[in-house]
Amino acid sequence: MNYDIKDIKLAAEGKLRIEWASRQMPVLKLIQTRFAVEKPFKGVRIAGCLHITTETANLALALQAGGADLVLCASNPLSTQDDVAAALVKYGFPMFCVKGEDNKTYYSHIISALGYKPNLTIDDGADLVSTIHKEKTRLLPDIIGGTEETTTGVNRLRNMAKAKKLKYPIIAVNDAKTKHFFDNRYGTGQSTLDGIIRATNRLLAGANFVVSGYGWCGRGVSMRASGMGAKVIVTEINPLRALEAVMDGYQVMSMEKAAPIGDFFCTLTGDIHVLRKEHFAMMKDGAIVSNSGHFNVELNLDDLREMSSSVRSMRDFVEEFSLKNGRRIYLLGEGRLINLAAAEGHPSSVMDMSFANQALCSEYIVKNHVSLGKQVYRVPMDIDREIARLKLASMGVEIDSLTPEQDAYLHSWEMGT
Numbered sequence: 001m002n003y004d005i006k007d008i009k010l011a012a013e014g015k016l017r018i019e020w021a022s023r024q025m026p027v028l029k030l031i032q033t034r035f036a037v038e039k040p041f042k043g044v045r046i047a048g049c050l051h052i053t054t055e056t057a058n059l060a061l062a063l064q065a066g067g068a069d070l071v072l073c074a075s076n077p078l079s080t081q082d083d084v085a086a087a088l089v090k091y092g093f094p095m096f097c098v099k100g101e102d103n104k105t106y107y108s109h110i111i112s113a114l115g116y117k118p119n120l121t122i123d124d125g126a127d128l129v130s131t132i133h134k135e136k137t138r139l140l141p142d143i144i145g146g147t148e149e150t151t152t153g154v155n156r157l158r159n160m161a162k163a164k165k166l167k168y169p170i171i172a173v174n175d176a177k178t179k180h181f182f183d184n185r186y187g188t189g190q191s192t193l194d195g196i197i198r199a200t201n202r203l204l205a206g207a208n209f210v211v212s213g214y215g216w217c218g219r220g221v222s223m224r225a226s227g228m229g230a231k232v233i234v235t236e237i238n239p240l241r242a243l244e245a246v247m248d249g250y251q252v253m254s255m256e257k258a259a260p261i262g263d264f265f266c267t268l269t270g271d272i273h274v275l276r277k278e279h280f281a282m283m284k285d286g287a288i289v290s291n292s293g294h295f296n297v298e299l300n301l302d303d304l305r306e307m308s309s310s311v312r313s314m315r316d317f318v319e320e321f322s323l324k325n326g327r328r329i330y331l332l333g334e335g336r337l338i339n340l341a342a343a344e345g346h347p348s349s350v351m352d353m354s355f356a357n358q359a360l361c362s363e364y365i366v367k368n369h370v371s372l373g374k375q376v377y378r379v380p381m382d383i384d385r386e387i388a389r390l391k392l393a394s395m396g397v398e399i400d401s402l403t404p405e406q407d408a409y410l411h412s413w414e415m416g417t
């Protein structure tokens with residue numbers, strides 16, 4: 001069988017939702033139309049380890065139109081939309097992903113996808129690439145390159161390259177401006193709040209909302225939580241980012257100070273054990289804890305379990321941990337990225353740009369892999385600019401262009417006041 005999904009009968013619902021998302025993905029659609037004519041991926045096998053969402057489905061269809069032979073598995077055990085997985089099987093893709101799969105199944109699905117012997121990898125978090133490098137090195141001779149979607153994955157791959165362990169070129173899609181300026185900030189900003197609200201149905205207005213990490217994602221979540229009336233508290237380890245948060249109008253303090261006063265906590269650092277024993281011990285009764293960074297390691301869940309006398313499920317994606325100190329802490333979505341666990345991930349309009357980058361960078365690798373080394377590359381500037389231009393055009397937004405006089409001025413030094 002070339003799939004392992006929850007239920008093929010969900011396909012009709014998935015197809016409708018994929019179509020709904022496609023209406024907000026005009027840039028990817030333009031690329032798909034060109035791919036259908038030029039077939040840049042003819043004869044290329046691609047393995048994608050991505051959140052299986054309606055937007056990813058549209059990327060898959062664009063690559064398929066370009067001639068790719070694509071297999072998909074999930075990049076997180078809790079982010080799969082089972083109806084989308086079913087629809088993608090109907091569209092002809094081998095699929096290995098079930099929402100709520102355990103860690104063992106998650107990795108076995110990656111191995112199943114690798115059974116298709118990819119020439120190119122599209123990863124989100126670098127679990128696919130690291131599995132190839134750790135367990136499936138015999139696949140390496142056939143792999144021409146790969147792309148990486150998120151900050152945590154790019155960080156892992158840069159560390160691999162630094163240690164001279166990376167065996168094929170990767171393009172860091174996350175680092176494109178048309179990706180992280182918008183997806184990480186506005187996408188994570190909106191969808192993280194969406195996930196927390198869908199899971200809890202709690203009011204944010206007037207609550208103390210602690211955001212850990214004031215990077216691209218943290219800025220977005222802070223901005224949106226503040227917009228809903230929460231009093232945002234930021235924790236950081238980087239003085240520049242902390243200063244920026246102060247000047248953006250938020251309270252900045254250590255987690256030690258924030259833990260006893262927070263009503264909501266959300267980590268978005270890409271780091272490990274940002275919330276741990278000493279913080280859980282100080283939290284108020286009823287504190288709501290979530291993570292929207294790539295991995296659930298941001299929360300030390302072993303600590304939380306050890307400190308608890310009982311755990312019960314209160315409602316979908318909300319677990320109540322009764323601490324031995326008598327207080328209760330509510331953990332959302334098993335600590336996995338809450339926007340995908342309890343909501344639907346980023347809105348399609350923002351994924352339009354992220355996945356336009358994925359599509360064009362994959363094409364770039366096919367065309368240029370001979371000249372690429374075993375490194376992590378930035379997205380070519382031309383691709384970034386073209387995506388911004390197309391996105392603006394799709395929105396009907398016109399901008400100015402330089403007059404010849406302005407162009408000359410900006411390229412000269414002689415003229416002062």
Ligand SMILES: NC(=O)c1ccc[n+]([C@@H]2O[C@H](COP(=O)([O-])OP(=O)(O)OC[C@H]3O[C@@H](n4cnc5c(N)ncnc54)[C@H](O)[C@@H]3O)[C@@H](O)[C@H]2O)c1
Pocket residue numbers: 150151152153180183184188212213214215216217218235236237238241268269270271274292293294295337338339340345346
């Ligand atoms: N939920 C989603 O859909 C989604 C989308 C994009 C990225 N991500 C993930 O979110 C995470 C953050 O991504 P980003 O693009 O904002 O990264 P970033 O590098 O821009 O920001 C991370 C910030 O966290 C800070 N930080 C690190 N350790 C910390 C600690 N112990 N305490 C407080 N702050 C700390 C860093 O100084 C930095 O400012 C990554 O894991 C990324 O892969 C998730």
